[in-house]
Amino acid sequence: MPLYDCMLLMKPHVRKEALLDLVARVGKHVFRRNGVVTDIKSFGVVQLGYGIKKLDGRYFQGQLMQMTMMATPNMNKELHYLNKEDRLLRWLLVKHRDAKYGLEFLSEDDGKKELNKFPRFNMIGDDDADEEDDDDDNDDEEYDVEQEERTTE
Numbered sequence: 001m002p003l004y005d006c007m008l009l010m011k012p013h014v015r016k017e018a019l020l021d022l023v024a025r026v027g028k029h030v031f032r033r034n035g036v037v038t039d040i041k042s043f044g045v046v047q048l049g050y051g052i053k054k055l056d057g058r059y060f061q062g063q064l065m066q067m068t069m070m071a072t073p074n075m076n077k078e079l080h081y082l083n084k085e086d087r088l089l090r091w092l093l094v095k096h097r098d099a100k101y102g103l104e105f106l107s108e109d110d111g112k113k114e115l116n117k118f119p120r121f122n123m124i125g126d127d128d129a130d131e132e133d134d135d136d137d138n139d140d141e142e143y144d145v146e147q148e149e150r151t152t153e
Contacts, residue, residue, distance in 0.1 A: 035071035
C-alpha cells in the first residue's frame, strides 16, 4: 500500500472537539479500508496567501492538519465525501513517490553504491573551505589589535 498525506484545512473558528471528530472520521474510513494512519500533525492556525470564499464568508486563516496514512490507491475517490463537509475550507491527498517499505526497503543497500559514483573532492569542497579559513584568521588578528589598543588606553 502506498503512503499518502491528507492535508485538511479547516475554518479558523472550528472548535478542537469538532476538528478531532473530523480527523477521527477520516481515520476510521481509512481503517475500514484496511489502511493504517501512521502520523497526525497539527500546524495550528495558519495565514493563507489568499482568501477562500465559502457560503458564510471569506477566510484568510485556517487550521491545518496533516494525516499520514498507508491506504489503497483508490482512497482519493473514497474521500470525496469531504467536499460536503462545511467545516473544511480545502482538503488535499498527496501520494509519496519513490518510497520503499517493508521487504523492498530491507533488500536495498541504502544507496551506498550510489555515493561512490560521485568524486570525493566535490562532496567535501576543500578549495572553498581553505579560503574561508584564511578570512577567519584575518578577522581574529584585527580583533587582537583592537583589544590591545583598549588595554593600553
